[in-house]
Amino acid sequence: MALFIYASEISIPVTQPDQTEAITGVGALLTRDPIEPLVISDSLKLLTTQIMEEGKPVDKASERGFFLPMEDSDIARTHLLLTINDHVKGLFMVTFFDQPPSPTGRSERILFQFLNTIAARVIASEPTVNIQLLGPLDPEMDLKKFNEHLLGIILATQPNHAGEKTFYPLICLESGTQEQPGHQVLNLLLWAAANTRMPEPDRTWQDSIIFGANDFISDGEAITYHYSLNVPVDHFVRPYPFQIKTNLSxxxxxxxxxxxxxxxxxxxxxxxxxxxxxxxxxxxxxxxxxxxxxxxxxxxxxxxxxxxxxxxxxxxxxxxxxxxxxxxxxxxxxxxxxxxxxxxxxxxxxxxxxxxxxxxxxxxxxxxxxxxxxxxxxxxxxx
The missing domain is CATH 1.10.400 (GI Alpha 1, domain 2-like)
Incomplete structure (x- = not known):
């Protein structure tokens, strides 16, 4: 089996009376199966049908042929959201930085936070992990360095999960695009989450996504949220058939x-x-x-x-x-x-x-x- 991860940075400018800041973070959608194009094309058909029936102007999403939540209409976002609630199974994880990473050592900071965000316990649950990186989290990332960071985190956390299968996975890194189905889904999840951190928080979209269990971790510099989508919280945990407790004499x-x-x-x-x-x-x-x-x-x-x-x-x-x-x-x-x-x-x-x-x-x-x-x-x- 394999694990599929769609990962992206997010940066949304926020203009306030005295300054312009940005909500910045890194997020990932983890699934056991790739998000199929049919999921998106069906949503676009339903969107186009609704627009035609209501006599509305052609929607940007229909025109371009894919969803881009930060630019789309509420009608388009709604159709994509319904698709997520009905068809997407996996985990959504997002980290928001209290302060944007400084230019010096920025890529290292992003990589470190990305690996912490996706959680070693989850990424180590399959022998092969396919990661599509979008934006600055990107194709030029050093695969050797990525593996070294990842294996270090797995080793450090493994004692807490001795009764679970823990793979040292074969990582396949590739560049993602906005048009890929998995990234269209991830972009809506990121956009909805970022809206909750605006100066005037808006939870409308976040609350409309049917999340299962969720939790968060804060380390003083960033806060990470983990959400399940149509799967139990232990969906990626693979226990052994026997759980043995041994006195280590x-x-x-x-x-x-x-x-x-x-x-x-x-x-x-x-x-x-x-x-x-x-x-x-x-x-x-x-x-x-x-x-x-x-x-x-x-x-x-x-x-x-x-x-x-x-x-x-x-x-x-x-x-x-x-x-x-x-x-x-x-x-x-x-x-x-x-x-x-x-x-x-x-x-x-x-x-x-x-x-x-x-x-x-x-x-x-x-x-x-x-x-x-x-x-x-x-x-x-x-x-």
Whole structure:
């Protein structure tokens, strides 16, 4: 499956007696399926029919062949709004800045806020994410930098959502246009939201959109609103079939690391041919290092195994998605929990467990080799 994101900046000038300001922000519409042209063309037909029946002049939207909410008539906006209420399923997220970003470092600020706005928990819910960027959020955005920012946010927030699938998604960035159906819908949502922040707030359009659950977050510099459209609030959350709560003792930590090592020992280079290129290189390096490993593993290798494991866990996946075995899921989710707990924010826990794991690993390879092969699911001589 894939996630589709339509994203745009918004800037609406506001003239007051003593100055001209602007309401500025960044917004996104997230859907599991692309907004189809038929949704827009049907709305335009209904708009044209109404205008002809009422003998009104040709509407700008009918004339140009697409909706542009900031310039359209109320009749045109109404038809697009009805379409959104009837057909659009997804999440609408918008951030308004308390102060417009300064020209210095503006693109970085916009990128950072955009990634925070769309929420890592949502963008990490699918293995492939298609993002259409409109305006200054744009085609020249550095994809490598975008991925680095995104993966950093996913890593930081993952401990709060250990029981959910968390992909390190393959990002497809492209330029959007005002004519694209998804951006026509997003533009109305942004325009309606911006109207609520005018010197004389107008909630007419915002209140006419049938939102489900909504919430907001303020960080002192910006305020972000999240709204659901014809979907439950957990629409993008993908839980595992079992939810396992584990006491992470040293013994469980050792077992978790053993399961992580076992997963890497059974990965094959061919599995990465069509996968996320940002995960392939470190995984292939780990597979090669394990093939040449001695009785203990060095800290750098274990650190790479743990951090990369969170990326491959759902992307490949390392588990059998259709398994109904609670024992198997206990193993897989224990390994994920260990990888999360040993992340960059817990250097003390990492060093303690690495020492215990290497002591256990050396002992079992010397004195219980058959048990090691059973745990790793390899034939004797394949360690």
């Amino acid at each position: 040293i013994d469980n930590g050792i077992l978790g690391l053993a399961i992580i090592e076992r997963c890497y020992r059974h990965l094959k280079p061919a599995q990465f041919s069509l996968d996320n290129p940002y995960l392939a290189a470190p995984c292939l390096s780990i597979i090669k290092s394990l093939a040449n490993a001695g009785k203990t593993l060095d800290n750098d290798l274990l650190a790479k195994m743990v951090s990369t494991f969170l990326g491959v866990f759902d992307n490949l996946p390392v588990y059998n998605e259709w398994s109904d075995s609670k024992d198997a899921w206990e193993d897989w989710l224990l390994a994920k929990e260990v990888a999360i707990r040993l992340g960059p924010g817990n250097p003390g826990a990492f060093e303690q467990l690495v020492e215990a794991y290497n002591g256990w690993r050396e002992n079992i390879l010397l004195h219980q080799y058959k048990e090691w092969c059973r745990l790793m699911r390899i034939a004797p001589g394949g360690a």
